[in-house]
Amino acid sequence: MKHTRSYIENHPRPQWTRPTFVLLDGPWSFAFDKDDIGRKKGYMHGLEAPDTILVPYAHQSPKSGIANQNDSAVVWYEKIIDTSITDTQRLLLHLEGSDYETEVYVNGVYVGLCKGGYHRHTLDITTYARTKTRLVFRIKDGMDATQPRGKQRWMPYAYECFYLGTTGLYKSVWLETVPKTYLKHARYTPDIDHFKLDLDIEVAGLPEGTLKIDVHHEDTLIHQAVHTLTRERFHLSLDMTTDTQTMKLFHWSPEQPHLYDLTFTLSQQGQSDDVVRSYVGMRRIETRNTILLLNNQPLYLKMVLDQGYFGAGHLTATEGELAEDVKLMKQMGFNGVRKHEKIEDGRFAYYADVLGLLVWIEMPSAYEFREDTVHNIIEEWRQIVRQHVNHPAVMAWVVMNESWGVYGIKSHKKMQHFTETLYHLTHTLDGTRPVISNDGWEHTKSDLVTMHNYAESYAELASAYDFSKHGLLSGHRTQHMQTKLAFAGTHTYDNQPLILSEFGGIAFKKDAEKGWGYGHGVQTPEDYLNKLSGQMQAIRDNPAFSGYCITQLTDVQQEVNGLLDEARQPKVPLEAIKKLNDAFPKR
Structure with a gap:
């Protein structure tokens, strides 16, 4: 595997790196x-008799x-x-994931509140830092069903498909040193038809000096641009025409995940003050009537649902x-x-970009519909989109799942x-990817x-x-397992691509004491493959589907219906699953 130029081992944000970062993972005092x-007891100045976490x-x-x-x-x-x-x-403090409300104190001084457990929080702590700096976080969580919870x-107990809670820090904490004027954000919008890359850039500090952008594909310089800063x-x-490619542009796809390296150099008074390394994939996702397209070619989705739990680490994984x-x-x-009910560590998206794996980003659900629910989800969702929008692997946004939290929709x-x-x-935030309004059933605009x-x-x-009987394709609503409708209210089918985005869930009978799977358990790996093969054959025989x-x-945890166990050991041979997937269209 070849890494991008931006890659630094264990950097929490591999698509946007400076060498001046310090990872704060490791032992912390905890109470x-x-x-x-x-x-009242002044914990912001130091904890009393803490444990170590x-x-x-x-x-x-x-x-x-x-x-x-x-x-x-409270912890x-x-x-x-x-x-x-x-x-x-300046000194920036980044919290990649802290659930749910985090008060940040630096040397005993309150710096700010970070609300939301599923997006990155960044605070400028320059004013409060000293040679020895005491970081203290007070984190409040609970059972509030109006906050995004995911799984x-x-x-007070695990049940059905809902698992142990996650309170406090569960992703990396890190520091980053930047100059007083630094590159804060860049948004990439590839335009493969016109061989160009559009960038929307934000600078923090005085907008003076120049910004140089170098674009490389592997070792070849593709483009260099210098822009005089006058606005934040x-x-x-940028012209991305690539003479080393016969068609003049390397596209990103799961089969050939080509990436272009980007180097941003912000200079003031002739000094290279801020250097950021990044990358971009040139690709386009779109729907055209009933067809899903990638780079103007039909795309057939062969996906697996992944909840992102890692055994004894729960929601937390190593690189x-x-x-x-x-x-x-x-x-x-x-x-x-389909990353289900979890916003994964940013390094997962990096490896999906580098290795070529399409990703659905799904908003973790709240479970009670109140005004607070609306505010909580909207505020966090816009941050999630901003955080992931530049990853070429990210191909769709899922804003709701199975009417969770909107049960009467x-x-x-x-x-x-x-x-x-x-x-x-x-x-509005990203007009380049499909949006799914309510994955599973009861869709509105989707x-x-x-x-x-x-x-x-x-x-x-x-x-x-069998749509000739049920009429989904002729604009009528259809039953799901006799209980759910495909559309909510007066919404009807409008020639969108159709995806069977959950099926299978097969468990072995021997695991019944540990937990559950869908339907009847199977006895042997051969039984497992025969059952899954029959289900996949039904999808393959139906030309209406664009994927699964x-x-x-x-x-x-108590859900024992994986292709792999919690330790990532296969229950059936990996090559047997690959054979089933390979029977479907390559694209």
Whole structure:
């Protein structure tokens, strides 16, 4: 595997790197605050008789060293670090994932509140840092069903397909030194038809000097541009014509995940003050009537559902574990993954970009429809989109799953308007990818129509989607397992591509004491493959489908219906799954 020029081992954000970063993962002081008295007792100045926790593992996970599975309302973290910056530098603190409300104190001073467990938070702590800097976080979580929870339980025990909670830090914490004027953000919009890359750039600080952008494909310089800074936000367009490619542009695809390296150099008074390395993939995803297209060619999705749980680490993985998951999916012949109810570590998207794996980004659900729910989801979702929009592997946005949190959407106008609002908001933030309004059933405005069905046999699945009988393609609503409609309210089918985005979920009878799977368990690996093969044959025989997503990559706690167990050991040969996937169209 060849890395991009931006790659630095264990960097939490491989698509946007400076060498001046310090990873703060490792031992931290830690304390539970059951009675929420930490503020009164001055914990921001130092914890009393703390435990030690291994960041970035949540205290519920065995790898944290705490392994306390109680969902505490308030916890505190503390770490004393060496910080050294000059008068011409700033110090940025990044929290990749902290669930749910994080108060940040630096040397006893309150710096800010970070709300939301599924996106990166960044704070400028320059004013508060000293040679020895005390970082203290007060993190509040709980069972509130109006906050995005994903698969975290909101009752005091694990049940159905909902698992142990995650409180506090569960992704990396790191520092980054930048100059006073630095490159804050860049948004990439590839235009493959015109061989160009559009960039929307944001600079923090005084917009003076120049910004140089170098574009390389492997060792070949493709383009160099120099822009004089006059504004904090500006737009540039780069010619990406590539003479080393016969068609003049290297496209990104799962089969050939070509990437262009980008180097941004911000200079003031002749000095190269800020250097950022990044990369971009030139590709286009679109729908055209019932067809899904990648780079103007038909795309058939062969996906696996992945909930992103890692055994004793729970929601937290090492870089090596993330890379291995992508490799395993590729080895089994999948060209995509539906990341289910979790926003994964940024290094997962990096390996999906480099190795070629399409990714659906799905908003973790809340489970109670209130005004607070609307505010919480919208605020966090816009940050999630901004954080992932530049990854070429990301091909679709999923704003709701199975009507979770909007249970009355079939007839409830406010709930329908909410999913429609999220659909249009997402297209406002990113008009280059399909948006799915409610994965599984009861769609409103949606670019793909996705359906979930755990029917066990060929005959059951084939009958369920015999559209000559059920009329989905003629504009009528259709039943899902006799209980759910494909569309909510007055919404009807409008020639969108159709994806069976959940099926399978097969478990072995021998695992019944550990947990559950969908339908009847199987006895042997041969039984497993025969059952899965029949279900996939029903999809393959139906020309209406543009793809599928198998449940699921691994077992997760009480759910034992993975292709792999929690330790990533195959239950059936990987090559057998690949053979089933390879029977479908290559694209």
